Amino acid sequence: xxxxxxxxxxxxxxxxxxxxxxxxxxxxxxxxxxxxxxxxxxxxxxxxxxxxxxxxxxxxxxxxxxxxxxxxxxxxxxxxxxxxxxxxxxxxxxxxxxxxxxxxxxxxxxxxxxxxxxxxxxxxxxxxxxxxxxxxxxxxxxxxxxxxxxxxxxxxxxxxxxxxxxxxxxxxx
Numbered sequence: 001x002x003x004x005x006x007x008x009x010x011x012x013x014x015x016x017x018x019x020x021x022x023x024x025x026x027x028x029x030x031x032x033x034x035x036x037x038x039x040x041x042x043x044x045x046x047x048x049x050x051x052x053x054x055x056x057x058x059x060x061x062x063x064x065x066x067x068x069x070x071x072x073x074x075x076x077x078x079x080x081x082x083x084x085x086x087x088x089x090x091x092x093x094x095x096x097x098x099x100x101x102x103x104x105x106x107x108x109x110x111x112x113x114x115x116x117x118x119x120x121x122x123x124x125x126x127x128x129x130x131x132x133x134x135x136x137x138x139x140x141x142x143x144x145x146x147x148x149x150x151x152x153x154x155x156x157x158x159x160x161x162x163x164x165x166x167x168x169x170x171x172x173x
Contacts, residue, residue, distance in 0.1 A: 019064050020063040020064045024117065024118060025110065026056045029049055029051065032048060036109075038105050039104075040105065041106070043105075075105055081102055083095075
């Protein structure tokens with residue numbers, strides 16, 4: 001009886017849990033920009049864009065287990081920050097003359113694309129949200145902020161901003 005219960009529960013779980021298939025990974029790899037490096041593993045997006053089907057199969061299994069177990073390896077979330085000089089003729093000893101770029105994990109990028117492609121219709125996204133939204137970028141958010149500040153401070157008025165980084169930890173049972 002225990003065996004049949006386990007079999008029943010596993011069949012129910014396999015039907016309700018999200019599964020990433022090879023086609024999902026291949027579609028996401030097609031959305032990657034060519035020539036983009038990842039900072040920690042030494043991978044390039046071209047490795048996945050020009051890969052064979054077998055790599056997509058194994059990557060799909062990795063992503064499926066990530067969704068089922070609610071755990072991702074540190075390599076998927078590792079980013080490398082690289083300072084870039086703002087102009088060619090600047091004082092390179094002054095940190096204010098640099099802007100930072102982040103090299104994210106290629107696996108993380110592919111997982112993000114798979115997740116957004118697969119579950120976009122189920123995400124509740126506010127019209128005021130700019131990240132993780134199709135045809136939107138953080139540049140648009142910056143423009144909205146600058147224009148709002150200019151509107152309220154044009155006649156010497158004061159404007160106050162609060163920046164909130166809210167992260168939610170998922171409860172895993």
